[in-house]
Amino acid sequence: MKKLIVYILFFVGFTGFSQENPVSIQIDTTYIRIGEQIQLKISVNETTNVVFPSLKLDSLRKVEVVEVLPTDTLKNRLEKKYLLTSFDSGIYVIPQQTVLINNKKFFTDSLMVNVATIKVDTTKQKMFPIKAIQREPKTFDDYKHLFWWLIPIFVILAIILYFVFRKKKEKEVPKVYVAPIQEALQRLKELDEKHLLEQNKIKIYYSELTDIVRTYIEKDISIPALESTTNELIETIKDFNESSKLGISKETIQQLKEVLQSADLVKFAKSSPIVEEIKGHRNLSERILQSLKPVKEPIKETENEVE
Numbered sequence: 001m002k003k004l005i006v007y008i009l010f011f012v013g014f015t016g017f018s019q020e021n022p023v024s025i026q027i028d029t030t031y032i033r034i035g036e037q038i039q040l041k042i043s044v045n046e047t048t049n050v051v052f053p054s055l056k057l058d059s060l061r062k063v064e065v066v067e068v069l070p071t072d073t074l075k076n077r078l079e080k081k082y083l084l085t086s087f088d089s090g091i092y093v094i095p096q097q098t099v100l101i102n103n104k105k106f107f108t109d110s111l112m113v114n115v116a117t118i119k120v121d122t123t124k125q126k127m128f129p130i131k132a133i134q135r136e137p138k139t140f141d142d143y144k145h146l147f148w149w150l151i152p153i154f155v156i157l158a159i160i161l162y163f164v165f166r167k168k169k170e171k172e173v174p175k176v177y178v179a180p181i182q183e184a185l186q187r188l189k190e191l192d193e194k195h196l197l198e199q200n201k202i203k204i205y206y207s208e209l210t211d212i213v214r215t216y217i218e219k220d221i222s223i224p225a226l227e228s229t230t231n232e233l234i235e236t237i238k239d240f241n242e243s244s245k246l247g248i249s250k251e252t253i254q255q256l257k258e259v260l261q262s263a264d265l266v267k268f269a270k271s272s273p274i275v276e277e278i279k280g281h282r283n284l285s286e287r288i289l290q291s292l293k294p295v296k297e298p299i300k301e302t303e304n305e306v307e
Contacts, residue, residue: 022046023099025108033116034089037066040082042108044099047073051100052080058092063113089117180220184289187212188282197275205278206263213259213285217292221246230260252291259285 022045032038044050052071057063066083086092094111178186191212196205214225214233223240225233234257241248259281265271273281 021106022101023106023108025097025111027094027111027113030112031114031116032086033118034087035085037083037085038113040084040094040111042080042082042097042099044078044080044101044106045076046101047076047078049100049102050078052078053097053099055082055084055097056095057084058094058113060090060092062086062088062090062115063092063094084113086113086115089115091115180216181289183219184212184216185286187215188286188289192282197278202272202278203266206266206281209282209285210260210263213256213288216289221292230257230264233260248292252288255284256288256292259288 024043026041026043028039028041040055042052044052055065057065063084063086066085069081069083072079072081091112091114094113096110097108099106099108187208191205191208196202196208211226217223217225217233217237221237221240223233223236228236234253237246237248237253237256240246241253262271262273262277262281266273
């Protein structure tokens with residue numbers, strides 16, 4: 001009687017243990033041919049805190065995982081599906097898989113898969129003649145190396161065309177002659193528009209003012225003025241005025257000397273004239289430019305015409 005009770009309790013406990021395992025495993029077929037796929041499914045009677053395994057396959061590694069499908073959520077249950085295949089014939093055992101539920105391990109049953117070869121009856125296969133080698137159709141990659149030669153050619157052509165059209169434009173645009181006196185007066189106007197005095201840039205103002213006067217003298221009177229000192233320039237103008245009959249008055253020469261010397265004091269002696277004095281030098285420079293215009297002598301031409 002005691003033994004019977006023990007067996008009953010053992011059977012009930014074993015049944016209860018079996019029912020407590022919430023993990024099961026299924027496979028749609030245990031017999032496939034080489035290259036065919038089978039579907040393995042692991043089901044868990046829980047929906048939270050479940051971690052499915054990365055499959056441990058046969059020890060010979062002949063069975064491969066083709067794809068791991070997304071987890072399906074069913075009523076009070078989760079299912080994980082795997083697609084498997086094999087390319088070697090034989091009988092392989094897929095061992096138990098471990099599933100974590102609330103950080104507790106649960107094990108599935110092991111499975112057996114039989115992979116068979118595909119029989120081919122060579123006697124019934126038709127024989128075909130050997131085909132000639134066919135050339136592959138041409139693609140862009142076959143001509144890609146030619147672009148490395150075309151790029152420098154296009155660059156050279158572009159440079160040539162650029163210079164050709166540039167020369168044509170330069171020829172088409174006529175150069176407008178501007179008289180030196182007009183150029184000098186225009187530069188004076190531009191100097192006024194810079195408002196250097198308002199910015200207290202007196203040294204720069206005098207440098208540009210004297211450069212305008214010196215450039216005009218060099219262009220219109222043909223006296224080297226830009227590289228000469230003030231004393232050298234005044235002496236040269238006096239000499240030219242006497243020998244070439246430029247017709248420049250002594251007053252104009254004295255005024256030019258005054259402007260240039262004042263500019264030298266500002267540039268080299270750090271002199272700081274007042275604004276009224278600076279504006280006076282500017283107006284004086286404009287009168288000097290007007291007075292420095294060479295006197296033309298049309299008398300000889302008239303005599304030649306009369307003759």
